[in-house]
Amino acid sequence: MRLREAALELYAERGYDATTTSEIAARAGVTERTYFRHFADKREVLFDGEAELREVMTAAIASAEDSLPPLSLVLRAYTAATPLFVAGRPVAERRARIIAATPALQERAHAKSAALTEALISALTQRGVPEPTARLAARAGAAIFERASRAWTGTSAQDLTSLVVQASHELRALT
Amino acid sequence: MRLREAALELYAERGYDATTTSEIAARAGVTERTYFRHFADKREVLFDGEAELREVMTAAIASAEDSLPPLSLVLRAYTAATPLFVAGRPVAERRARIIAATPALQERAHAKSAALTEALISALTQRGVPEPTARLAARAGAAIFERASRAWTGTSAQDLTSLVVQASHELRALT
DNA sequence: AAGGAAGTGACAGTGACTGACACCAACTAC
DNA sequence: GTAGTTGGTGTCAGTCACTGTCACTTCCTT
Numbered sequence: 001m002r003l004r005e006a007a008l009e010l011y012a013e014r015g016y017d018a019t020t021t022s023e024i025a026a027r028a029g030v031t032e033r034t035y036f037r038h039f040a041d042k043r044e045v046l047f048d049g050e051a052e053l054r055e056v057m058t059a060a061i062a063s064a065e066d067s068l069p070p071l072s073l074v075l076r077a078y079t080a081a082t083p084l085f086v087a088g089r090p091v092a093e094r095r096a097r098i099i100a101a102t103p104a105l106q107e108r109a110h111a112k113s114a115a116l117t118e119a120l121i122s123a124l125t126q127r128g129v130p131e132p133t134a135r136l137a138a139r140a141g142a143a144i145f146e147r148a149s150r151a152w153t154g155t156s157a158q159d160l161t162s163l164v165v166q167a168s169h170e171l172r173a174l175t
Numbered sequence: 176m177r178l179r180e181a182a183l184e185l186y187a188e189r190g191y192d193a194t195t196t197s198e199i200a201a202r203a204g205v206t207e208r209t210y211f212r213h214f215a216d217k218r219e220v221l222f223d224g225e226a227e228l229r230e231v232m233t234a235a236i237a238s239a240e241d242s243l244p245p246l247s248l249v250l251r252a253y254t255a256a257t258p259l260f261v262a263g264r265p266v267a268e269r270r271a272r273i274i275a276a277t278p279a280l281q282e283r284a285h286a287k288s289a290a291l292t293e294a295l296i297s298a299l300t301q302r303g304v305p306e307p308t309a310r311l312a313a314r315a316g317a318a319i320f321e322r323a324s325r326a327w328t329g330t331s332a333q334d335l336t337s338l339v340v341q342a343s344h345e346l347r348a349l350t
Numbered sequence: 351a352a353g354g355a356a357g358t359g360a361c362a363g364t365g366a367c368t369g370a371c372a373c374c375a376a377c378t379a380c
Numbered sequence: 381g382t383a384g385t386t387g388g389t390g391t392c393a394g395t396c397a398c399t400g401t402c403a404c405t406t407c408c409t410t
Contacts, residue, residue, distance in 0.1 A: 020365065031390055036367065071349045110289045111282040136322050136342070137349055143314035147307055167311070172350040174246045174312055175343065195396065206359055211398065 002028040003038055007045040008094055016042075016102040043108045046095055049088060050112050054119045056081050061123040070129050074120055074141030075168065079161050085149075117142055144168050177203040178213055182220040183269055191217075191277040218283045221270055224263060225287050229294045231256050236298040245304050249295055249316030250343065254336050260324075292317055319343050 006027035010019040021042050025035040039045050060080035061073050068076065085092070099105040117138045124134035147170065148163040181202035185194040196217050200210040214220050235255035236248050243251065260267070274280040292313045299309035322345065323338040 021367085022365085032366090033368090033391080034389060037388080040367095042366065069349070106289075107282055107286040110285045114281075114285045132322055132325065133345070133349070135325075136318055136346055139318035139321070140315060140346060140349060143311055143318065146314070147311050150307065150310075168350065170308070171311055171315060172347075174244070174308070174315060175347040175350060196398085197396085207398090208360080209358060212357075215398095217397065 001038070003030070003035060004045055004048070008091070008098070011046075011098045011102075012094060016098065016105060043105055046098065046105065047108060047112050049084070050116070053081055053084055054116055056084060057116070058119050058123040061120065061127065070124055070133055070137035071141055071168075073124060073127070073129075074137050075144065075164055077120060077123075078141065078145040079164060082160050085160075113142065140171065144171055147171075176213070178205070178210055179220055179223070183266070183273070186221075186273045186277075187269060191273065191280060218280055221273065221280060222283060222287050224259070225291070228256055228259055229291055231259060232291070233294050233298040236295065236302065245299055245308055245312035246316055246343075248299060248302070248304075249312050250319065250339055252295060252298075253316065253320040254339060257335050260335075288317065315346065319346055322346075 003024060007019075007024045010024055010027060013019075021035050022032045024045070025032045028035075039048070057077035057080060060077040064073055064076055099109055120138040120141070121131070121134045124137065125131050129137070144164060144167045147167040148160060151163050151167070152158065152160050178199060182194075182199045185199055185202060188194075196210050197207045199220070200207045203210075214223070232252040232255060235252040239248055239251055274284055295313040295316070296306070296309045299312065300306050304312070319339060319342045322342040323335060326338050326342070327333065327335050
């Protein structure tokens with residue numbers, strides 16, 4: 001979508017607050033009205049990989065072996081999504097800079113990851129995990145993955161999966 | 176503040192989307208402009224206990240005994256804040272209903288609790304806890320407290336602190 | 351009494367977002 | 381082939397969240 005690219009450019013060039021949706025639309029060669037037919041609001045342009053991510057991760061939970069404990073299911077979901085992260089790397093980096101500079105976008109980012117966590121919880125409960133346990137597992141998994149992910153983008157050398165395992169041990173050590 | 180009460184009433188009566196900031200101001204007996212001198216935006220009226228909460232919790236971490244491990248510090252912070260939760264109970268309940276019915280407010284709520292987590296992380300690192308460990312502990316603590324808090328509002332019978340301990344064991348069992 | 355700080359009202363302006371209607375392609379049915 | 385349907389778009393008008401600016405009051409200080 002050209003709107004996405006246009007927004008990415010403009011937000012990077014002059015900042016989120018200083019760009020109007022009308023400008024984004026203009027750079028993409030369409031009308032402001034058309035912009036709002038594709039994205040719900042000014043922020044949403046930067047957050048539409050989410051749906052695919054959610055599907056991949058919930059599918060990973062749904063199709064995992066029966067023997068796995070809840071937290072492993074969650075971690076499995078995250079590692080199943082690593083191809084998406086790797087593929088989206090170049091865009092994700094530009095995006096991250098913009099979000100880091102814009103409180104309104106950070107808010108949306110938190111909402112998205114909260115929604116993702118809810119989706120994982122729902123995938124777990126559909127497999128029979130009781131809801132309170134599912135909540136705890138999903139949030140623990142998110143914490144573990146965030147920790148691993150930070151280490152990953154920091155060094156960018158190691159394998160993500162092994163970093164996840166390592167972070168799990170760290171969490172275990174904390175409890 | 177009368178603006179807070181006015182907003183609470185109007186959001187409950189006709190819903191968040193269907194009330195204007197102008198109406199809130201009018202019910203409080205002031206101008207819309209005055210509303211925006213007190214609150215940054217239409218959502219913020221419902222979220223200003225946050226500052227006090229953050230101070231109490233970070234102070235609890237800063238003033239705890241030296242021997243406590245990171246996760247205990249975080250849980251200590253949450254239990255230190257329970258008087259605030261108890262005191263704010265009646266308002267919190269009305270507030271919760273409104274937030275549950277309004278995606279925009281849920282977004283803000285997530286942002287607030289993320290900001291709180293960041294504050295706890297910072298309080299931990301100021302005590303010498305390395306940042307990655309602090310992040311993990313803060314997020315684990317948040318997960319534990321959420322679980323305990325849900326059980327608390329559900330039954331409303333038991334002591335919150337013991338529910339926190341119980342939730343900690345649940346998390347330990349998951350790892 | 352003079353002056354400064356803090357809170358407010360009035361007013362004008364920008365920009366995000368919505369609803370309604372018309373237009374134009376491409377594809378389907380008959 | 382023509383009619384109708386579907387999906388994407390432009391246009392226009394309108395609402396409302398939010399901001400900058402100026403003037404005014406009140407209260408507190410010196």
